[in-house]
Structure formats: structure tokens, C-alpha cells
Amino acid sequence: xxxxxxxxxxxxxxxxxxxxxxxxxxxxxxxxxxxxxxxxxxxxxxxxxxxxxxxxxxxxxxxxxxxxxxxxxxxxxxxxxxxxxxxxxxxxxxxxxxxxxxxxxxxxxxxxxxxxxxxxxxxxxxxxxxxxxxxxxxxxxxxxxxxxxxxxxxxxxxxxxxx
Amino acid sequence: xxxxxxxxxxxxxxxxxxxxxxxxxxxxxxxxxxxxxxxxxxxxxxxxxxxxxxxxxxxxxxxxxxxxxxxxxxxxxxxxxxxxxxxxxxxxxxxxxxxxxxxxxxxxxxxxxxxxxxxxxxxxxxxxxxxxxxxxxxxxxxxxxxxxxxxxxxxxxxxxxxxxxxxxxxxxxxxxxxxxxxxxxxxxxxxxxxxxxxxxxxxxxxxxxxxxxxxxxxxxxxxxxxxxxxxxxxxxxxxxxxxxxxxxxxxxxxxxxxxxxxxxxxxxxxxxxxxxxxxxxxxxxxxxxxxxxxxxxxxxxxxxxxxxxxxxxxxxxxxxxxxxxxxxxxxxxxxxxxxxxxxxxxxxxxxxxxxxxxxxxxxxxxxxxxxxxxxxxxxxxxxxxxxxxxxxxxxxxxxxxxxxxxxxxxxxxxxxxxxxxxxxxxxxxxxxxxxxxxxxxxxxxxxxxxxxxxxxxxxxxxxxxxxxxxxxxxxxxxxxxxxxxxxxxxxxxxxxxxxxxxxxxxxxxxxxxxxxxxxxxxxxxxxxxxxxxxxxxxxxxxxxxxxxxxxxxxxxxxxxxxxxxxxxxxxxxxxxxxxxxxxxxxxxxxxxxxxxxxxxxxxxxxxxxxxxxxxxxxxxxxxxxxxxxxxxxxxxxxxxxxxxx
Numbered sequence: 001x002x003x004x005x006x007x008x009x010x011x012x013x014x015x016x017x018x019x020x021x022x023x024x025x026x027x028x029x030x031x032x033x034x035x036x037x038x039x040x041x042x043x044x045x046x047x048x049x050x051x052x053x054x055x056x057x058x059x060x061x062x063x064x065x066x067x068x069x070x071x072x073x074x075x076x077x078x079x080x081x082x083x084x085x086x087x088x089x090x091x092x093x094x095x096x097x098x099x100x101x102x103x104x105x106x107x108x109x110x111x112x113x114x115x116x117x118x119x120x121x122x123x124x125x126x127x128x129x130x131x132x133x134x135x136x137x138x139x140x141x142x143x144x145x146x147x148x149x150x151x152x153x154x155x156x157x158x159x160x161x162x163x
Numbered sequence: 164x165x166x167x168x169x170x171x172x173x174x175x176x177x178x179x180x181x182x183x184x185x186x187x188x189x190x191x192x193x194x195x196x197x198x199x200x201x202x203x204x205x206x207x208x209x210x211x212x213x214x215x216x217x218x219x220x221x222x223x224x225x226x227x228x229x230x231x232x233x234x235x236x237x238x239x240x241x242x243x244x245x246x247x248x249x250x251x252x253x254x255x256x257x258x259x260x261x262x263x264x265x266x267x268x269x270x271x272x273x274x275x276x277x278x279x280x281x282x283x284x285x286x287x288x289x290x291x292x293x294x295x296x297x298x299x300x301x302x303x304x305x306x307x308x309x310x311x312x313x314x315x316x317x318x319x320x321x322x323x324x325x326x327x328x329x330x331x332x333x334x335x336x337x338x339x340x341x342x343x344x345x346x347x348x349x350x351x352x353x354x355x356x357x358x359x360x361x362x363x364x365x366x367x368x369x370x371x372x373x374x375x376x377x378x379x380x381x382x383x384x385x386x387x388x389x390x391x392x393x394x395x396x397x398x399x400x401x402x403x404x405x406x407x408x409x410x411x412x413x414x415x416x417x418x419x420x421x422x423x424x425x426x427x428x429x430x431x432x433x434x435x436x437x438x439x440x441x442x443x444x445x446x447x448x449x450x451x452x453x454x455x456x457x458x459x460x461x462x463x464x465x466x467x468x469x470x471x472x473x474x475x476x477x478x479x480x481x482x483x484x485x486x487x488x489x490x491x492x493x494x495x496x497x498x499x500x501x502x503x504x505x506x507x508x509x510x511x512x513x514x515x516x517x518x519x520x521x522x523x524x525x526x527x528x529x530x531x532x533x534x535x536x537x538x539x540x541x542x543x544x545x546x547x548x549x550x551x552x553x554x555x556x557x558x559x560x561x562x563x564x565x566x567x568x569x570x571x572x573x574x575x576x577x578x579x580x581x582x583x584x585x586x587x588x589x590x591x592x593x594x595x596x597x598x599x600x601x602x603x604x605x606x607x608x609x610x611x612x613x614x615x616x617x618x619x620x621x622x623x624x625x626x627x628x629x630x631x632x633x634x635x636x637x638x639x640x641x642x643x644x645x646x647x648x649x650x651x652x653x654x655x656x657x658x659x660x661x662x663x664x665x666x667x668x669x670x671x672x673x674x675x676x677x678x679x680x681x682x683x684x685x686x687x688x689x690x691x692x693x694x695x696x697x698x699x700x701x702x703x704x705x706x707x708x709x710x711x712x713x714x715x716x717x718x719x720x721x722x723x724x725x726x727x728x729x730x731x732x733x734x735x736x737x738x739x740x741x742x743x744x745x746x747x748x749x750x751x752x753x754x755x756x757x758x759x760x761x762x763x764x765x766x767x768x769x770x771x772x773x774x775x776x777x778x779x780x781x782x783x784x785x786x787x788x789x790x791x792x793x794x795x796x797x798x799x800x801x802x803x804x805x806x807x808x
Binding site (some may be wrong): 114 | 745794
């Protein structure tokens with residue numbers, strides 16, 4: 001009996017430690033809490049879309065699967081802190097966060113990498129995702145993020161293909 | 164009882180489990196142990212070494228870094244030789260570093276790594292190393308661990324006694340191992356023996372950013388100047404250079420240059436010489452100064468003249484101290500008082516006294532003679548003493564045959580390498596009594612103590628750099644890598660800890676505590692700071708541009724693809740690939756290789772831009788691909804270039 005009570009104390013202690021240290025589902029990284037406004041901040045959305053175009057479109061589109069997962073509805077699937085931590089700290093997230101680990105398996109083992117996005121820029125991108133998930137008609141500059149860029153201008157097209 | 168034991172064991176396990184659960188959930192686990200966990204030479208995986216050892220590569224022309232005490236090779240830094248592994252010397256960014264008055268040179272012989280100093284202590288800013296064959300000095304930046312600058316030394320040959328540094332990194336020095344006609348001209352080789360050749364001592368000034376320029380060359384008699392060491396504390400205004408071939412032989416030197424019982428240590432007062440710059444003449448001296456700005460192509464500047472003065476015209480700057488026999492190393496004790504000459508062809512370690520030197524230079528009676536106007540001081544006038552020999556004491560061979568080089572620890576001891584007797588002689592700096600001999604295998608050249616040339620050595624470890632490995636390693640054909648032996652010198656007696664092979668021939672090494680460098684080592688190039696003229700900072704800018712027959716492909720690399728998707732050129736085009744790695748992660752380079760290219764691998768660090776030229780000589784479709792395994796989709800990181808007629 002004594003033995004059991006000792007064990008149970010240890011088990012309870014372990015459980016408490018494991019859940020009390022942090023909020024569930026916010027991932028691992030610099031972001032512990034995010035303040036979300038009631039309304040969408042359109043200035044942030046625009047900045048977020050610009051950063052997304054430069055730094056994220058090599059691997060992500062909004063409504064279409066590219067190298068990485070589709071990002072539409074990500075704000076309903078994940079906590080805002082998780083989203084920002086995934087952008088800012090992908091290496092550790094993929095190594096330790098159970099959801100990020102699962103995503104790696106679902107995306108051809110393709111690891112996400114940092115592309116030099118600051119915490120403010122990550123917050124702007126989060127606002128972009130909120131805008132997308134609002135369910136309203138999206139402005140063109142957001143729709144364009146799904147377009148495949150035109151093949152680059154080549155130095156000189158071979159004559160036969162010019163037409 | 165047994166139950167209780169099991170119970171305790173089980174609880175223990177549970178506590179460990181709990182702790183690991185805690186750390187993994189809270190994101191505290193794993194990571195890099197910055198501290199080392201040493202006990203002997205074994206470093207528990209995940210822990211890091213305590214000390215960086217910078218080894219010269221000798222005939223490899225490079226520098227390699229080993230962790231101490233484990234001996235693990237951490238990195239090779241290309242310096243004077245091209246390095247196909249990462250494109251050094253081939254790509255458009257680093258080619259310029261290897262420009263000289265003799266054109267582009269793909270190789271040299273690197274000998275003596277020397278760390279920068281502030282107040283006589285290692286400051287972790289730069290590592291300097293000399294090129295012996297075509298005289299040059301390189302500066303390696305210790306934020307990036309990359310070669311950033313190389314300056315050529317004109318009016319010199321065999322830059323061996325180099326690049327020893329003053330205690331506040333005011334100057335690094337160069338000296339001629341091989342005297343030559345100065346200026347170069349067509350005269351009989353035999354005239355060497357008539358004193359028609361010369362040596363030079365070159366003062367290479369460092370500015371606050373480490374940039375190098377030649378302040379002055381002092382022309383000295385035509386001996387062969389071998390090694391050097393600079394003063395510190397009381398002797399901080401002085402540097403010392405050993406010489407051999409004071410016989411001025413020009414052939415069969417092994418016999419003819421080894422006649423005299425004593426050759427000289429050249430004592431050089433650089434402060435006095437500095438005062439002579441204004442009266443020095445401007446003479447021809449074509450040389451290159453090549454500089455690699457951060458993340459940009461190297462800049463090669465050609466300079467055509469230097470300031471030069473004869474030693475006799477700058478009185479008080481140069482003195483000769485007779486020292487037995489063909490001395491190799493000259494090393495100054497941490498307090499600056501002892502100047503130790505290791506008489507390579509003798510069994511003597513002559514220790515000169517700086518304070519006696521100061522008295523002697525003001526005492527006419529102490530001058531034995533002059534050579535070309537340079538005063539030679541009497542041996543006894545500057546001698547502090549000779550290290551006492553103790554043969555065969557307590558079963559150990561304490562004889563030091565062929566003393567080469569000396570360094571110092573933090574406990575009043577000196578360590579001299581003995582080439583022929585295969586040992587390190589440990590002696591007391593005050594009494595000059597031998598304390599013990601540490602055996603080495605085989606033919607030790609130089610040695611190195613952590614911070615062993617500073618005013619306050621870190622001590623703890625000494626390494627001996629051997630010339631032969633013979634029966635110590637598995638045979639792999641006629642030659643073996645050179646071997647290093649490591650001793651723990653923290654106790655009363657030195658303890659043999661470890662041995663490991665090195666790259667090329669480590670002539671000398673300097674060691675610095677990890678805490679000085681590890682924290683400030685850069686992790687990647689910040690894209691925001693990338694000022695490369697051909698950088699492509701975002702994928703939407705990846706493109707191909709034509710300028711006549713020249714095509715510039717602006718390529719981006721990220722996990723795990725290149726852009727543009729395809730490159731199309733015409734036969735006969737000269738194609739420049741400018742590859743920018745858009746990743747901003749530590750240890751995430753991408754490689755870049757093209758079928759049939761004359762340039763080797765381009766290893767592009769995160770945030771870096773590198774360029775290389777490719778001749779589109781053959782019609783067809785050719786692949787280019789990433790050579791550095793970067794992700795599970797690394798094999799898929801490949802595109803094509805099409806060459807049309």
C-alpha cells in the first residue's frame with residue numbers, strides 16, 4: 001500500500017510538471033502569447049502579404065498545396081503562437097513539437113527552414129492568415145500569392161521556339 | 164529489503180523520466196553543451212572541446228582546426244592554396260585573394276599561425292599565417308573563420324620568421340629565410356658569399372580592422388633568418404629573429420652553413436625602427452594586397468614601392484646576439500625577460516636576459532664587433548644562462564638533442580621540443596633546472612602550450628607536432644599524416660593523454676581557450692547585409708541576363724530547389740552563375756556543380772552569394788545540382804542548362 005501511494009505521488013508530480021510548464025499547443029519558440037485584435041488590421045495584412053511573397057512563396061501557397069502544406073484555415077487548426085513559432089523556430093519545432101513532427105511526415109520529409117523573418121514580420125503574416133480565414137472575398141494581392149510565377153525570361157529563346 | 168531496493172531503483176528511473184518529460188515539454192532539453200566535460204582526452208558526445216588548436220597546414224598551404232583534448236578535426240580553412248571542396252581560389256569571390264606580383268598562385272607553404280593580441284593576451288580577433296614560398300601574410304577572421312586578407316612581401320624570399328606579432332597587434336613581421344639580391348638583379352650566385360645578397364625585416368602594420376600595409380623594410384646582412392618571437396611586457400618594443408648560415412654559403416648548406424659554433428639572434432627594436440620611417444628611401448617593391456570584404460568579391464590592389472632603410476642607418480634598431488648553433492626558435496617568457504634560443508644543431512638551450520641586453524647595448528665594452536654596421540654583442544654580456552642538462556635521471560632520458568622551439572605555461576615552466584631525442588624538455592624558468600622529459604613519437608618539430616606565447620599563459624595542455632608517425636598509425640602506403648601528441652600539464656608531472664593525425668605538415672600551432680571564440684562564431688550571413696553586386700535576395704528576382712556573349716544567371720538556392728527553373732544559353736556564351744543561398748539557418752550550405760565545369764564545387768553558405776564562370780562550348784542539355792546533402796529532397800535539387808546552336 002505504502003509502495004503504491006509513493007508511486008502515485010511521483011506519477012502525479014510527473015503529470016503536473018509536464019502540463020503546468022507551458023500552455024498546450026503553442027509550440028516551441030520565442031512567442032509565448034499573441035494579442036489578437038477584434039478586427040483584422042489591414043495594414044499588417046498588406047505587410048504580411050509582401051513578406052510572404054518574398055520569403056514564403058518559394059515553398060508555400062495559400063489555397064494550393066506546394067512544397068509545404070496549404071495555409072488556408074491554419075488559424076483554425078493551430079494557435080496563433082504555434083503559427084509564429086513555426087515561422088520563427090522551425091528547426092526546434094520539427095525536432096520536438098508533436099504537430100510539427102507529423103507535418104514533416106505528411107510533406108515528403110521536407111523540413112521547413114528559417115528565411116530571415118523577424119518576429120514583427122511573423123506577426124504580420126499571422127494577420128494575413130487571419131484575413132484569409134475570415135471567409136470574405138480576398139483582395140487581388142492575396143489571390144496572387146497562389147499564382148505560379150511565370151518562367152524566367154531566358155537570355156535568348158532558341159529561334160524555333162520564339163513563336 | 165530486495166523489494167525496497169527495486170522500489171528505490173524504480174523511483175529513480177521515474178524521476179529521470181519525469182525530468183526528461185519536463186525538459187522536453189518545456190523545450191529545455193538537448194541543445195549544445197558549451198562546456199567541455201573532460202577527464203583525459205575523451206569528450207562525451209554532445210559536449211565540446213575545451214580548446215581550439217589552430218594548426219598550420221605546411222605544404223597543404225591551409226590552416227586546420229582541431230579540438231583539444233579530443234583531437235577531433237573540426238575544420239580546414241583554405242588560405243594559400245585553392246580548395247576545390249568549397250570553391251576557394253576558383254570562385255569569383257576568392258580568386259583575387261591569391262593574386263601576387265607573380266600572377267595568380269594556386270599554392271603555398273604555410274608555417275606559423277599566430278593569434279592577435281591585446282595587452283599581450285589573445286583577443287580572439289584574427290589569426291595570421293605566413294606563406295613561406297612566395298612571401299605573404301594572411302589574416303583569417305575569427306568571427307567567420309575565413310581568410311579575409313593576404314599581403315605580399317616584396318624584396319624577400321622564404322618568408323619563414325613570420326608572422327609574429329607585437330603585444331598590442333601593432334605589427335606582424337616578415338623576415339627572409341633565403342637572402343637574395345635586393346633589389347632583385349642578375350648577379351652571380353657565388354656573390355652571396357661576398358655579402359652581395361641581403362635579408363630584410365619587414366614591418367607590416369595592422370590598422371584597427373586588421374588591414375595590413377607595409378610600413379618599413381630594414382635591410383640586414385645576408386644571413387638566413389629562421390624564426391622569430393616578439394617581446395612582451397618589459398620587452399614589448401622588441402622582436403627577435405634567429406639566423407643560420409652566418410657563413411653565407413650558397414651551396415651544400417647542410418655542411419657549409421653549419422660551420423660556426425654560434426650564429427645570431429637578431430634583436431630588433433621596432434619602436435626605434437618606426438622612428439626611422441621618415442628617413443627611409445622609397446624603393447621598388449611590387450606587391451599585392453588582397454582583401455575580401457564581407458560577402459563580396461575580393462579586391463586586389465597592386466602596390467609598386469616600399470620604404471626601405473639599411474640597418475646601419477637606423478642606429479639602435481638592430482643588434483646581434485651570438486647563440487649556439489643554427490638556432491631555430493626564439494621565444495620570450497611571459498614576463499618579457501627571458502629570450503630563449505633553441506640551438507637546433509647543438510644540445511644547448513641558451514637563455515638571454517632582456518635586462519642584460521639593455522645594459523649591453525649601452526656598454527661599448529660589450530660589443531664584440533660589427534657586421535655591416537650592426538653591433539654584435541658578446542655572448543656572456545646578454546646570457547642569463549644555459550638550461551642545465553640532466554642525463555638519465557630516474558630512468559628518464561633528459562637529454563635535449565636538437566632543441567627547436569620553446570613555449571611557457573602558467574606555473575613558471577618552459578617547454579622545449581627536442582627534435583633528435585624525441586622529447587619535450589620541461590624546465591624551470593628561474594633556475595633553468597630540468598624538471599622532466601616527456602617522450603614524443605617521432606621527431607617533434609614545434610610545440611604549443613595553450614596561450615603559450617602570451618603574458619599569462621592558460622597552460623593545462625601542451626602538444627608536440629611530430630614530423631614522423633612511423634609505427635603509430637595503420638600503414639597506408641609510403642607516407643603517413645604527421646602526428647600530434649597531447650599532454651596534460653596541469654599537475655606536477657606531464658601526463659600523456661592522446662595522439663591524433665593532422666592535415667599536411669603542422670609546423671606550428673597556436674591554441675586558444677574555446678570560451679574566447681565559440682560564442683562569437685557566426686552562424687550564417689544575414690541576407691539583409693548581403694551587399695554582393697550579383698546577389699539575388701528573393702526568389703522572384705532569380706533571372707538570366709545577357710550582355711553580348713556574356714550571360715549572367717542569377718540563381719537562388721533554398722530548401723530544396725534552385726530558381727530559375729531553367730537556364731537557356733547559346734553555344735559560345737560565357738556563363739556566369741551567381742548563386743545566392745536564401746536559407747537563414749546555421750550549418751545549411753548548398754553546393755552547386757555544373758556538368759563539365761572547370762570550376763569545382765561552389766559551397767554557398769546561408770545568406771552568401773558565390774559566382775563562377777562556365778563556358779557553353781557544347782550544344783546539349785546539362786544538369787546542375789546541389790552537392791551538399793541538404794534535406795530528404797536533396798536528390799531532387801537539380802535543374803538543367805540548355806545550350807543551343
